[in-house]
Structure formats: structure tokens, C-alpha cells
Amino acid sequence: xxxxxILKMPLxxxxxxxxxxxxxxxxxxxxxxFDILRQMREDILCCVLKPDQRLRFGDLRQRYxxxxxxxxxxxxxxxxxxxxxxxxGRGFAVAPISLADFLDLSELRVYLExxxxxxxxxxxxxxxxxxxxxxxxxxxxxxxxxxxxPVSVKREWGKRHKRFHDALVATCTSxxxxxxxxxxxxxxxxxxxxxxxxxxxxxxxEHLDLRDAVxxxxxxxxxxxxxxxxxxxxxxxxxxxxxxxxxxxxxARRTRSR
Amino acid sequence: xxxxxILKMPLxxxxxxxxxxxxxxxxxxxxxxFDILRQMREDILCCVLKPDQRLRFGDLRQRYxxxxxxxxxxxxxxxxxxxxxxxxGRGFAVAPISLADFLDLSELRVYLExxxxxxxxxxxxxxxxxxxxxxxxxxxxxxxxxxxxPVSVKREWGKRHKRFHDALVATCTSxxxxxxxxxxxxxxxxxxxxxxxxxxxxxxxEHLDLRDAVxxxxxxxxxxxxxxxxxxxxxxxxxxxxxxxxxxxxxARRTRSR
DNA sequence: AGTCGCGAAATTTTCGAAAAAAAGCGTTTT
DNA sequence: AAAACGCTTTTTTTCGAAAATTTCGCGACT
Numbered sequence: 001x002x003x004x005x006i007l008k009m010p011l012x013x014x015x016x017x018x019x020x021x022x023x024x025x026x027x028x029x030x031x032x033x034f035d036i037l038r039q040m041r042e043d044i045l046c047c048v049l050k051p052d053q054r055l056r057f058g059d060l061r062q063r064y065x066x067x068x069x070x071x072x073x074x075x076x077x078x079x080x081x082x083x084x085x086x087x088x089g090r091g092f093a094v095a096p097i098s099l100a101d102f103l104d105l106s107e108l109r110v111y112l113e114x115x116x117x118x119x120x121x122x123x124x125x126x127x128x129x130x131x132x133x134x135x136x137x138x139x140x141x142x143x144x145x146x147x148x149x150p151v152s153v154k155r156e157w158g159k160r161h162k163r164f165h166d167a168l169v170a171t172c173t174s175x176x177x178x179x180x181x182x183x184x185x186x187x188x189x190x191x192x193x194x195x196x197x198x199x200x201x202x203x204x205x206e207h208l209d210l211r212d213a214v215x216x217x218x219x220x221x222x223x224x225x226x227x228x229x230x231x232x233x234x235x236x237x238x239x240x241x242x243x244x245x246x247x248x249x250x251x252a253r254r255t256r257s258r
Numbered sequence: 259x260x261x262x263x264i265l266k267m268p269l270x271x272x273x274x275x276x277x278x279x280x281x282x283x284x285x286x287x288x289x290x291x292f293d294i295l296r297q298m299r300e301d302i303l304c305c306v307l308k309p310d311q312r313l314r315f316g317d318l319r320q321r322y323x324x325x326x327x328x329x330x331x332x333x334x335x336x337x338x339x340x341x342x343x344x345x346x347g348r349g350f351a352v353a354p355i356s357l358a359d360f361l362d363l364s365e366l367r368v369y370l371e372x373x374x375x376x377x378x379x380x381x382x383x384x385x386x387x388x389x390x391x392x393x394x395x396x397x398x399x400x401x402x403x404x405x406x407x408p409v410s411v412k413r414e415w416g417k418r419h420k421r422f423h424d425a426l427v428a429t430c431t432s433x434x435x436x437x438x439x440x441x442x443x444x445x446x447x448x449x450x451x452x453x454x455x456x457x458x459x460x461x462x463x464e465h466l467d468l469r470d471a472v473x474x475x476x477x478x479x480x481x482x483x484x485x486x487x488x489x490x491x492x493x494x495x496x497x498x499x500x501x502x503x504x505x506x507x508x509x510a511r512r513t514r515s516r
Numbered sequence: 517a518g519t520c521g522c523g524a525a526a527t528t529t530t531c532g533a534a535a536a537a538a539a540g541c542g543t544t545t546t
Numbered sequence: 547a548a549a550a551c552g553c554t555t556t557t558t559t560t561c562g563a564a565a566a567t568t569t570c571g572c573g574a575c576t
Contacts, residue, residue, distance in 0.1 A: 031346045031529075056557070067531045069327050072559085076331045080338030082437075088289045089537055091558060105434050111369070176363050179340075180438055290560075315528070325561045330529085347567055349528060 036064050037074040044083045044094055045189045046154055055084065055092040081183060083190075099238060102191050105184050106234045112181040113230065114223040116169040121219050123171040129215055135164040136211045144196065158189060164207065168214055168226075188230075195237045294322050295332040302341045302352055303447045304412055313342065313350040339441060341448075357496060360449045363442050364492045370439040371488065372481040374427040379477050381429040387473055393422040394469045402454065416447060422465065426472055446488075453495045 043049045060071050075092045078084035086092045120128070139160040145153050165185060172178055206229050213221040301307045318329050333350045336342035344350045378386070397418045403411050423443060430436050464487050471479040 073334050076334045108434050176366050
């Protein structure tokens with residue numbers, strides 16, 4: 001069973017806490033390419049590289065201090081993950097965002113998050129609970145970042161946020177579900193930064209409620225909470241950030257027409 | 259079964275716009291890298307490159323007549339698709355197969371196939387029906403390949419089989435669902451060749467039944483058919499091909515110890 | 517016997533330059 | 547004025563060799 005490995009994993013490691021046993025998440029941890037890939041992924045997720053932004057090799061080479069080949073391989077991965085696009089002969093660009101896309105992926109997310117969470121609760125262990133407690137604690141020590149917070153703060157919060165959510169579903173027995181869940185979670189992260197900019201009073205204790213429901217092994221309550229967690233964010237985005245989310249569609253068309 | 263509830267669940271409300279742009283299926287059709295990628299994918303899907311087989315650059319370079327960089331990029335993609343694995347410094351290998359994996363991915367497939375099919379039927383058009391008729395016709399002209407059929411025959415049948423199934427869900431309005439469905443469909447293809455080897459009398463008209471149910475716009479019947487289509491194959495594999503499906507686990511270990 | 521170490525061979529990873537393709541631009545043509 | 551052409555510049559794509567790493571084989575040591 002793949003879960004066995006998760007359980008043995010030391011809980012202190014901040015980096016790759018969970019989801020490592022999924023079918024193909026692991027590229028090759030030690031390689032330099034992997035570092036570049038991770039950096040670029042973070043930059044896209046945190047919107048340092050903005051949607052629809054063109055990714056020229058000249059710039060990238062300078063930014064990441066590496067060769068074209070390595071970059072190309074990393075970009076290739078990002079395309080597969082849906083974080084970048086490429087057209088023959090026209091290089092790469094950050095994947096666009098749109099309200100339609102956010103709605104679509106959130107809909108699937110609800111299914112995958114509830115499915116994996118329910119299964120994880122059924123197969124929960126002590127180590128699983130411990131990692132949930134631990135990762136929640138780390139998350140709670142950081143306030144959700146505001147618009148003008150430096151990127152490093154956003155990055156760190158994003159990391160802890162992901163770690164917490166990964167911890168919740170870590171004991172799910174379906175590697176494929178976990179894999180797709182993780183991919184969609186990352187996709188959603190891009191939209192989160194946009195909604196946060198406009199979010200006035202942050203709804204407070206959703207993560208705490210979630211943690212407690214999960215630790216109480218209450219499947220129905222947990223799934224209901226995570227479903228609302230996702231749906232609330234979508235609705236917020238749909239109503240509060242219409243300008244930004246629609247903007248990318250225009251920009252995408254402009255790029256193509258030129 | 260939870261699937262009954264799933265069938266009635268309508269998809270998100272506002273996905274019309276998203277229907278046109280798939281998330282990331284298209285790499286870059288014109289490029290040479292894309293050709294190599296497609297060739298390698300086919301070779302893995304048809305088990306010309308066998309599960310757990312190591313993919314050395316020397317051999318690959320000769321086989322596909324291309325450079326290391328290009329190969330690396332293609333392999334990189336295959337890893338993302340879950341058709342290959344890689345470990346830092348140890349190169350690439352074809353992804354292993356196992357009964358557990360087949361069971362897991364089939365379970366998710368049932369959900370994604372029924373979800374996309376139901377939505378596609380709701381949004382069906384004349385062109386959609388025409389392509390279903392056409393692709394079914396092409397599929398029906400070829401008998402399902404036997405064990406000793408040449409690879410080219412298997413390849414062609416596989417191509418038509420995929421085209422038919424793609425046609426069924428073509429008008430689904432959820433790009434993400436379509437994307438994941440397609441990925442899992444390809445994964446399942448690898449297992450199909452193994453089960454076919456042992457399948458005695460091929461159950462005949464499943465595709466025809468499916469076609470007619472879909473054209474009649476009967477969502478419940480269509481979904482029930484495709485669900486059984488998937489489940490039957492899994493059960494067949496589980497009971498009839500225990501030796502083969504279990505073998506890969508051993509082989510994987512052997513490769514590593516070597 | 518087992519294993520530890522060390523050099524040789526095989527293999528992977530990284531790199532930047534050459535080739536190919538696209539974009540930009542000014543001039544000419546309709 | 548808009549389209550068409552040919553030129554230069556920019557950017558992408560492809561390639562194979564150099565560097566780094568792992569694997570293998572063999573002899574010495576515990």
C-alpha cells in the first residue's frame with residue numbers, strides 16, 4: 001500500500017509533506033531542472049508571472065540563471081500541468097485565467113476534495129491526525145496575506161495553506177484522485193490571490209472548523225465544510241472581482257491577433 | 259451506488275465560454291517535439307514499450323532519430339501524463355502497471371465518463387451526432403484486435419476506439435473534466451491490451467448500444483452502459499489476468515535491485 | 517564469505533551555439 | 547490608404563558535445 005510510506009514520513013519536513021505517492025507527481029527531486037520547475041511554478045501560482053504573460057527565453061534565462069534546454073524542460077512540465085501554454089514556433093506563455101475556467105475547475109474540485117477527504121477520514125491514523133494538528137498550527141500563526149504584503153509572505157502562507165490541505169487528505173487511498181485534486185488545488189491558488197485583494201473581512205475560522213470536523217471523523221460535516229469553503233471563494237470571485245477576471249480574456253485575444 | 263446521484267447533478271451554471279478552450283491538451287502541433295511525443299505515447303499505450311522498461315537515451319535516440327534534448331522534453335511530458343517515471347540521475351522508465359492502479363483509475367473513470375457524457379448529451383448538436391455516427395462506423399469496420407495481430411492493426415483500432423469515445427463526450431462543456439477524462443482513458447488503454455489477450459469471446463455490441471443510447475439522448479441509459487463498459491473490463495482483468503497484472507510489481511523491484 | 521573501496525565504463529544531465537522560424541520595419545505597389 | 551514584398555532583427559527550436567553522476571567490475575581487507 002502506498003499509504004504506508006506516507007505514514008513513515010517524518011512530520012517535520014515542511015517541503016513535500018503529502019501527495020508524494022501519487023502516480024506521477026514526483027519528477028526527480030534532486031535535479032536542477034526540478035528546482036527551476038518548482039521556482040517557476042511558485043512564480044506563476046503567486047502571480048509574479050502574470051496570466052498571459054509571454055515567457056521569452058532571453059528573460060527567463062537571466063531570471064533563473066540556467067540554460068535554454070533546462071528551461072524548456074521545466075516549461076514543458078508547466079504546460080502539462082496547465083500553468084502555461086505553448087504554440088508551435090511562438091514560444092511559451094503563462095496560462096490565462098477566466099471566470100469560466102475558475103467556475104469549471106471549482107466544480108470538479110468540490111467532487112475531488114470531498115471524495116478524497118471522505119476516504120482519508122475513513123483511513124485516518126494517528127500520524128495523519130498529528131500532521132493535521134501540526135500543519136494547522138503553522139498555518140494559524142500566519143495571518144492571511146493582504147494585497148500589499150511582500151511576495152515572500154504570500155509565498156510562505158501559500159505553502160502552509162497547501163500543506164494543511166494536503167495533510168487533510170493524506171491518507172486517502174486513491175492515488176489518482178489525490179493527483180488530480182492536487183493539480184486543481186494549485187490551479188485554484190492562482191485565483192485566490194486575486195480574490196484576496198478584494199476580500200474585505202476575511203471569513204475567520206473556516207480552517208479551524210474544518211480541522212475539528214476532520215479530527216472528529218465526521219465525514220458529512222467535513223465534506224460540507226470543504227464544499228462551502230470552495231463555493232464561497234468562487235462566488236466571492238464572481239461577484240467581487242469581475243473586472244480582473246474578465247480582463248485576461250481580452251488580453252489573450254490581443255496576444256493571438258497580433 | 260453513488261453514481262445514480264451523480265448523474266442527476268447538473269454541472270456548473272456558467273460554462274458556455276469555457277467550452278471552446280481546453281486547458282492544456284494541445285501542446286504545439288507543428289513542432290518536431292510533438293511528433294516524438296506522440297510516437298512515444300503510442301508506443302507506450304500499445305505496450306511496444308513495456309511497463310517498467312527502462313528508457314535509455316542511447317536506444318531512444320536511435321529509435322526515434324532525434325537528439326537528447328528533444329527526447330528529454332517529450333519524456334518530460336510523458337512523466338506528467340503518468341506514462342513514464344523518472345528518478346534524479348537514473349533516467350526514465352515506462353510507468354509500471356498494477357491491478358491496484360487499474361482499479362483505482364477505473365473508479366475515477368466511471369465518474370468522469372458519466373459526468374462528461376451526461377453533459378455532452380445535454381449540449382449535443384447535429385455535428386456532434388454526425389461525428390458519433392461517423393466514428394462508430396469507422397470503428398465497426400475493424401474487428402477488435404487479437405493477440406497475434408500486428409502492432410499496426412492494434413494501433414489503428416486503438417485510434418478509432420479513442421476517436422469514438424472522444425466523439426461521445428465532445429460537446430461536454432467542462433474542459434477540466436474532459437482533460438482528466440482523456441488522461442484516464444489513455445491510461446486505461448494500456449490495460450486493455452493485456453485483457454484482450456485473454457478475452458475469449460469478445461462481448462459484442464457494447465459500442466453499438468452505447469451509440470444508440472447516446473443518439474437517443476437517453477442520459478441514464480447511456481451512463482449505465484458506459485459504467486458497465488468500464489466495470490466489466492476491470493472485473494475481467496482482475497479475474498483473468500492475475501499473473502500479468504501482478505508481475506509488474508516484481509519486475510519493478512528487480513529493476514531497482516539490479 | 518561478505519563488504520568495502522577505487523578506477524573504468526556507461527548513462528544521464530546540463531549547456532550554449534548553430535539552424536530555423538517568426539516578428540518587425542521600411543519601401544514599393546495597387 | 548491598404549496590401550505586398552523583401553530585408554533585418556529578434557526569438558524559438560534543435561542539436562550534439564562537455565560535465566556530472568551513477569553503475570559496474572575487480573581486488574583487497576575484515
